[in-house]
Amino acid sequence: MYLYDELDRTLVTERVAEFRDQVARRLSGELTEEEFRPLRLMNGVYLQLHAYMLRIAIPYGTLSSAQVRMLAQVARRYDRNFGHFTTRQNIQFHWIKLEELPQAMADLASVGLHGMQTSGNCVRNITTDQWAGAAPDEIEDPRIWAEVLRQHLTMHPEFSFLPRKFKIALTAAAHDRAAVKVHDIGLRLHRNGAGETGFEVLVGGGLGRTPFIAKTIKPFLAKRDLLSYVEAILRVYNSYGRRDNIYKARIKILVHELGAEAFAKEVEAEWRQIKDGPLALDPAVVADIAARFRYPAYERLDDSPPALAAARGSDRLFAAWLANSVANHKADGYAIVTLSLKPEAGTPGDATAEQMDAIAELADRYSFGEIRVGHEQNLVLPHVAQRDLPRLWRALDANGLATPNVGLVSDIISCPGLDYCSLANTRSIPVAQEISRRFHDRDLARDLGPLHINISGCINACGHHHVGNIGILGVEKNNEEFYQITIGGRADEAAALGTLIGPAVRYADVADVVEDIVAAYLELREDSRETFLQTVDRTGIEPFRERVYATR
Amino acid sequence: MTSPLQQKLKVTGPVVVTANRLADGAVVYWRADGGWTTRLEDAAVTTAAAAARELLAAASIDQTSAVGAYVAPVKVAANGQVQPGNLREAIRSTGPTVETRMTF
Numbered sequence: 001m002y003l004y005d006e007l008d009r010t011l012v013t014e015r016v017a018e019f020r021d022q023v024a025r026r027l028s029g030e031l032t033e034e035e036f037r038p039l040r041l042m043n044g045v046y047l048q049l050h051a052y053m054l055r056i057a058i059p060y061g062t063l064s065s066a067q068v069r070m071l072a073q074v075a076r077r078y079d080r081n082f083g084h085f086t087t088r089q090n091i092q093f094h095w096i097k098l099e100e101l102p103q104a105m106a107d108l109a110s111v112g113l114h115g116m117q118t119s120g121n122c123v124r125n126i127t128t129d130q131w132a133g134a135a136p137d138e139i140e141d142p143r144i145w146a147e148v149l150r151q152h153l154t155m156h157p158e159f160s161f162l163p164r165k166f167k168i169a170l171t172a173a174a175h176d177r178a179a180v181k182v183h184d185i186g187l188r189l190h191r192n193g194a195g196e197t198g199f200e201v202l203v204g205g206g207l208g209r210t211p212f213i214a215k216t217i218k219p220f221l222a223k224r225d226l227l228s229y230v231e232a233i234l235r236v237y238n239s240y241g242r243r244d245n246i247y248k249a250r251i252k253i254l255v256h257e258l259g260a261e262a263f264a265k266e267v268e269a270e271w272r273q274i275k276d277g278p279l280a281l282d283p284a285v286v287a288d289i290a291a292r293f294r295y296p297a298y299e300r301l302d303d304s305p306p307a308l309a310a311a312r313g314s315d316r317l318f319a320a321w322l323a324n325s326v327a328n329h330k331a332d333g334y335a336i337v338t339l340s341l342k343p344e345a346g347t348p349g350d351a352t353a354e355q356m357d358a359i360a361e362l363a364d365r366y367s368f369g370e371i372r373v374g375h376e377q378n379l380v381l382p383h384v385a386q387r388d389l390p391r392l393w394r395a396l397d398a399n400g401l402a403t404p405n406v407g408l409v410s411d412i413i414s415c416p417g418l419d420y421c422s423l424a425n426t427r428s429i430p431v432a433q434e435i436s437r438r439f440h441d442r443d444l445a446r447d448l449g450p451l452h453i454n455i456s457g458c459i460n461a462c463g464h465h466h467v468g469n470i471g472i473l474g475v476e477k478n479n480e481e482f483y484q485i486t487i488g489g490r491a492d493e494a495a496a497l498g499t500l501i502g503p504a505v506r507y508a509d510v511a512d513v514v515e516d517i518v519a520a521y522l523e524l525r526e527d528s529r530e531t532f533l534q535t536v537d538r539t540g541i542e543p544f545r546e547r548v549y550a551t552r
Numbered sequence: 553m554t555s556p557l558q559q560k561l562k563v564t565g566p567v568v569v570t571a572n573r574l575a576d577g578a579v580v581y582w583r584a585d586g587g588w589t590t591r592l593e594d595a596a597v598t599t600a601a602a603a604a605r606e607l608l609a610a611a612s613i614d615q616t617s618a619v620g621a622y623v624a625p626v627k628v629a630a631n632g633q634v635q636p637g638n639l640r641e642a643i644r645s646t647g648p649t650v651e652t653r654m655t656f
Contacts, residue, residue, distance in 0.1 A: 027575060029616040047619060049644050051577035097576035347650060418640060419648035427639075429650045479638045 001064055001370055002147055003292045004112050011155070012109045015116060019043050020102035027099060043105070044115025048422050051095045055118040056108060057125040058373050060132065060146040060170075061089040065360040065369040070111045072356035078104040083356070085341060085349040087375045087413060087464055088167070089127045090118055094420050116154070121162045123153040123234075128170045129177045130374035133295065134382040136330045139197060142172035142189055144290045145226060148281070151289070152227050159234050163241030164249035166234070167206075174493070179375055181205050181214045181495035182467055184251045185233060192220045199226060203233060203263065204255030205495075207461035212252045213495050217264035223286070225271075228279035232271035236263065296368035296383045301333020303386065311390040317404075318393050320442065324404035326389060335386050337367075339379040339396060340403040340411065344440045345433045348414040349377030358399040366392050375464075375491075376413055376452075378406060408445040409453065409518065410436045413464055417457030417474065418481075424457035426474025426481040426507070431455055434511040439518075448518060451532045454489070467491035469532050470517060471498040472510060481507040487517065487544055488536040501545045505552070513548050520547035561601050561608075565637070566628050568595040569607045570644070571618035579644045580618050582611040588618050592645050593634050597626060 019039070026036040040046075044055035056071075063071075071091060075083045078100050079093040086092055096104060108114060117124055126146045133141040149168060153159060159166070169180040172189035180186030186202035199221040205214025221229050237251045240258070255263045312319045327336040339359065341349050351359070363371045363381055366388045372380035379401075384392060396402040405411045412435060415421065417428030432455055439445050454468025458475075465471035471486035482504035489498030505513050524543055525535045536544070569582035573590075580588040581595030588611075589595065598604050604623050611621045625637025636642040643649060 027616070032615055033574075033619050047572055047577055049640075050579060050647060051572075099575045418643060419650055427649060429648075433650065481639065 001062065001294045002059075002143065003294060005292070008112065012112065012114045012116075015043065015114060016102065016105045016109045019105060023098060023102050038120070041119040042116065044118035045096075045098075045101060046119065046422075048094065048420050049418075050420070052098050052101065053420070054093045054096045054101065054104065054115055055086070056091050056093075056113050056115050057118050058089045058091060058113075059125060059150055060128045060143040061130045061373040062132075062143065063371040063373065064111070065363045065371065067111045067113055068356050068360040068363065068371050070108060070113065072353040072360070074104050074107055075353040075356065077107075081354075082350050082352045084347070084416065085351065085373055085377050085379070087377060087415070087462060088125060089130075089373045089375060090125060091373070092416075094416070119165075120160075121164050121166075122160050123156070123162075123166045123168065126150050126153070126168045126170070127178055127183075127375065129173055130372040130380050131177060131327070131336050131382065132172070132372075133293070134329050134331075134334075134336050135173050135177075136328050137175055138171075138173040138330075139189055139191060140172055141290075141293065142170040142178075142187075144286065144293060145187070145189070145199075145223075146170050147289050147293075148226060148286060149230065152279075153230075159238065162234070162238055163243045164246070164251075166237070166251065168230070176491075176493040176495075177374065179464070179467070179491040179495070181493075182207055182211075182464070182491060183214065185230065186214045187226075190220075196220075196222070198222050201229060201233075204252040204260065206250055206252040207464055207466045208250070209247055209459045209461075210250075210253065210256075211461070211466040211497050212256060213497065214252075215255060215260035217260055217267060224281045224283075225275055227281055228275045228277070229267070229271055231274060231279055232267045235270050236266045240266070296370075298331045298334060298383070299385065301331075301385060301387070303332050305333065305387045308386050308389055315390075317397075318390060320446070321393055321397075321402050321404040322389065324408070324446070325402070325406045329383065331383070333386055335384050335389060337381040337384050337389070337392065338374075338406045339381065339401045340406055341378050341401075342405055342411050342436065343400050343403050344410065345437050347429050348412050348432050351379070355399050355401060358395070359401070362392060362395055376407075376411065378411070404442060405445055407450050407452070409439045409448050409451045410445060412436060412453045412455060413468065414455040415457050415462035417455075417463075421457060421462075423460055424474070425459075425476040426457050426483070428455045428457040428463060428472075428474065431472065431474075431483070431507070431510050435514050438511050438515055447528065448521070449528070449531050451518075452490075453514065464491060465489075466497045467495060468498060469536075470514060472514075475504055477504070483507065483510045485510075485513055485517070485548070487541055488533065490533060499541050501541050502549050509552070516548045517544055520544050561605055561623060563599065563601040563604050563623070564625075566597050566599050566626050566634075567604050567623045567637075568592070568597055568626050568634070569604070569611045569621055570595075570624045570641070571611065571621040574617060574619050582607055582621070586610065592626070592636065595626075595634065597628060597634055 201218035202214035367381035418424040456463035486498030584596035
């Protein structure tokens with residue numbers, strides 16, 4: 001956990017007081033909607049189809065049990081008893097009343113949570129690996145650098161009115177769990193040939209209307225230069241990014257139109273002027289930030305304790321969950337546990353107040369009071385002693401949080417779609433629910449292996465459909481919902497955009513089409529070890545296209 | 553942002569004026585006698601662009617009750633019952649098509 005200081009607490013508390021005053025003035029008519037709208041957006045408050053929506057940032061996906069309890073309280077007191085975890089390490093409440101928002105924000109502020117910079121053309125919540133600090137394959141904890149950036153870019157006056165929103169993600173592991181290649185800036189901590197640790201800097205990734213995979217503009221950036229280099233990128237973007245056309249305003253368009261090489265030259269020129277100035281990172285400052293991250297006092301334990309082996313041998317359901325949802329931890333005798341928020345026919349990413357309370361309680365009992373949020377819309381207990389896994393599993397199962405489908409076909413990433421969102425053209429959630437029903441057979445799902453389905457209800461791509469192994473994009477035609485299907489996308493270190501397999505299909509046919517694609521994969525794969533993506537890579541999309549459209 | 557009153561209004565069938573209530577975001581409709589209602593069946597319905605523009609202008613005067621007024625299509629059944637004109641308006645009118653009050 002990171003311990004916020006007095007400055008952070010003051011900032012958040014003052015913002016609540018300011019927003020309370022703004023809401024009162026809006027309700028009294030003193031402020032017009034035109035005046036109020038940018039103020040509410042600066043605090044993560046959107047007006048959706050049926051109600052106001054409040055988006056709360058979860059910096060680098062880390063939550064304490066006290067914060068999760070508060071989220072449960074807000075869900076219960078001000079919303080309809082649930083919250084929705086998004087694809088950017090945020091949580092959204094979809095039924096908040098404007099007149100109650102200031103008090104909800106005050107409650108959230110009491111545990112250090114807020115909605116600042118979760119909307120608007122600013123640097124949004126900085127995201128990272130949900131396994132940070134626990135993953136055996138990371139070279140160091142990326143959250144320290146996310147926090148360095150967060151402090152610098154929070155309410156940064158120069159970057160509060162960028163041409164468009166700006167998203168930064170970091171990873172410090174060989175396997176990218178933070179989707180850094182589809183962010184405006186992606187940062188990959190790695191070691192160079194001399195054994196020094198620094199950042200590979202990628203820019204211009206993003207999804208939406210015009211998707212791009214980010215390009216590397218700096219293969220190795222020394223840590224001391226992180227702030228100055230990011231500042232230089234933002235300055236170049238702020239100067240040259242288009243403000244005349246919202247569809248061409250993201251940095252990905254600028255990088256694409258200038259070319260990555262020319263863009264990098266502009267950044268280098270800017271950077272040379274500032275790199276040795278006040279933004280050069282003082283190791284003492286970084287050490288101070290690092291010291292504010294509290295790590296668990298792990299016991300000295302051995303891997304695979306006898307109690308775990310016994311439970312695995314005696315309970316098939318536990319064994320299935322263990323194989324699916326539990327990963328190795330960097331500390332011996334511990335494990336990383338993913339809590340699926342994708343129960344059969346559920347809404348991807350939703351958690352009830354009761355579930356959040358249960359998760360907080362289990363985090364206190366089994367995970368040093370820590371919870372993580374991942375971009376796949378699942379939660380994580382990052383530090384669980386392996387001996388406790390059977391007890392934890394029973395408790396999770398009793399609360400609907402032990403569906404053993406992490407990374408499998410029914411672990412669907414989905415935006416809220418037209419059921420909530422004022423930007424959406426089509427529904428996403430019921431499509432996800434129907435696919436989840438079709439693949440409820442856990443043996444089949446396990447046999448299919450890793451298979452990520454992503455659904456977006458409009459071209460803005462909040463469901464990251466471009467990088468789904470199977471991507472589903474809703475489009476409206478003559479007042480009817482249609483869905484374009486892509487295959488072969490991925491969001492990890494080998495990030496790639498999926499390929500459209502043919503004409504859009506009707507709402508009622510989407511789940512059938514997914515079943516056809518899966519059936520084609522089962523026929524085409526060389527053996528059960530060949531994953532869906534490997535099969536698509538080997539065969540191309542043609543056999544899938546034939547299967548789907550032969551009878552349509 | 554262009555005001556809805558300045559936007560070109562295309563009316564090809566029955567329409568109502570709708571918005572979200574300022575205080576809680578609830579979906580509301582403009583009544584023929586002025587004022588907002590949460591009941592679509594009580595909304596003023598017109599098929600004429602000029603009348604729709606007038607309703608929108610009247611609804612837009614009050615900026616402290618509702619937000620973002622616009623003209624939305626409806627269907628009028630043979631018995632006179634007014635229904636939303638498309639899926640988006642149906643979802644606005646009756647809520648999400650999926651379960652929203654979750655308990656576990």
